[in-house]
Amino acid sequence: MFFFKYILSELRRRRGRTILTALGLAVGVALVVMVNGLSTGLDNAQATVLKPLTGIGTDMSVSRPLKVTTNGKGGFAALSKSQQEQLRSEVGPGGGVNFASLKAGSKVDTDTFRASGNLTFSATKLTSLSKISDVQAVAGSLTLTDTHISGTVPKIKITQSRTSGGRHGGGGGFGPASGALNGGSLTTASTSVTGVDQTQPTLAAVTPSQITKGSYFTSGGNAYEAIVSTGYANSANLSVGSKITLGGKTFDVIGISSAPLGGTASDIYVKLATLQKVSGYTGQIDTAEVEAASASDVTAVAATISKDFTGSSVTTASDLASRVSGSLTDAKSLSSKLGTALEIIALIAAVLIASLLTLASVAKRTREIGTLKAIGWSRWQVVRQICGEALGQGVAGGVIGVLLGVGGIAAIDALGWTLKATVASPAAAAGGGGGGFFGQAAAAITSGTTAVKINATASIELIAIAVGLAILGGLVSGAIGGLRAARLRPAAALRTVE
């Protein structure tokens, strides 16, 4: 087709101008690709930091934290009556150590499971949660503190210590009891155990991505599988293949998980059903992990749950994100504030440069365009010609720009920038009070600082958008140049000087 032949020959033979215009657009496109790629990289880095907080798919977690009331004394006395009642009923029957049954000189080896920090609730609650609109998925988990007592009962009247302290006495809870036992040859150890719904790994308190050695839970199979945290594995000298005993049952250690920054790090993870059976907390959970249908639904779903589920506390991923600080978040806010501005400025500059170059080219070709009009080309045909050339430059600019941008991203990755992220402990109100009350090794949010490597990425969508922008830029400059050309008088063909 003649139209294409003319455009191509113009682009080919006026190579310098073509390359210059294309480069102008390319720089703009490259910046868009790089800034967006970097921003995606920062998002990913933040997600890396936040992912272990709850699990990949978790948008919010629902729990029933112990709520300390007004007097600020702390401990059991500060709890509301109903909470005290529940604690009694939970800890009472199977939970507390039956010290009265201990006979001096006899051997003991017993595990005691207690809820840690949060009140438990029935797993049937999951069903009602899943019925809330825009809830995509729910999974339950249960975190208990296991107090392991072993050794020989010393010849001390332990019961007296118990009565003086009160069975659920405010001062030290169970602390004094174990303290008294320490005087003998009994040893106690506290470990936190979390039961996870292994059928929904993305919502679980330990996710497959956290496994550093070994493997994740099998979905069916052996009920007595355990994953232990790196810290606990080190202190207890455990490795994949080791055996641990919980509640009289032997568990196989199948994996070691990293203790993630900001994650709810327990010492041991087992399957939820198994933990419920072993601990006697049948059908109970203390946390429901909820995934919303989309990110935009999170706030509404969280509000609904708070309203419907009395006494519950809903923590959303953005609550967690707000606890992250450091150079990562600085870079993130910089990229969201400056990045967009930079992209817009770069694109405007690129289109401006392309337009000016096209206008200059039209001015230089006044006589040629005049000739075309003198021999009967319509305005539309002239505009089409100039636009077609600019479009060709836009396509070239897009391709060069994407190459530059992807190259830039590769360079950023090669530099291996790391940014620091600091995760603060949650505000020490509800959670902190609960932990303090039990004074045990409860599962807690790991706080501290981590370094995250920035891995900028260019998605296919981003590249498509970038090329589209370059083509659009070409069209805009072509339209500007074409309209100027269309206004040129055909009499310009008779000018003797070019």
Added chain:
Amino acid sequence: MPSTTLEPLPTPTASDLAEGTATLESIYGLSGVTKTYGSGATAVCALDSIDLTVSAGEFLAIVGASGSGKTTLLQLLGALDRPTTGRIELLGRDLTSLGERELTRLRRDTIGFVFQQFNLIPTLSAADNVEVAIATRHESSAQRAERVAELLGSVGLAHRAQHLPSQLSGGEQQRVAIARALANRPAVLLADEPTGNLDTASGSEILELLERLVAEGNQTIVLITHEPRIAEAAQRTISLKDGRILSDTQPGPG
């Protein structure tokens, strides 16, 4: 100059005229045409009340010093510009009443332009430069290629079809330009100093070609020239001075 036989390339109208009542039929009719540039004290009157008739098959040369108004007159004849006052008829149609779109179509279908600087598109081959004039027609590319080959052959440049303008001599470039101007079988060929940028030999070739177009194709030609020998070759010479027709000499037949 290759002795290629020129097939007649007039428009149907011109051809009808040539076969029928012939030279008496008017191609152009100008009455009271005035063109003023600028306004007020700085106004320049380029053409002052020109009355002129050009008949089919005429070979008309316009001569005059710089600033005499000959380029302005050619622009008006070529529908590239509009007169300030007066009336210009081309094939009986009043150009001053036509819109921009109709003028564009008129330029394409009825008028052929030849320029002093050839005005070929430097990035296109000789063949493509000729095709520019017919590219906007709804014809198949094969039809167009055939027409281009025919036109280039008629100006003796069939063997140079794929050369770029920069690879052609001045005379050859002007012949390509003439082929382009004839592509739509125009009723009139307008030329602005077609030999002004050529050496004597090349100029003679172009003159011969133009004469042949008149003789064999009954092509109406209006050209501007400085060169006496071109003016002499024309059947009729109009001399302009200060925007007015100084003389209109129509040598007798032969």
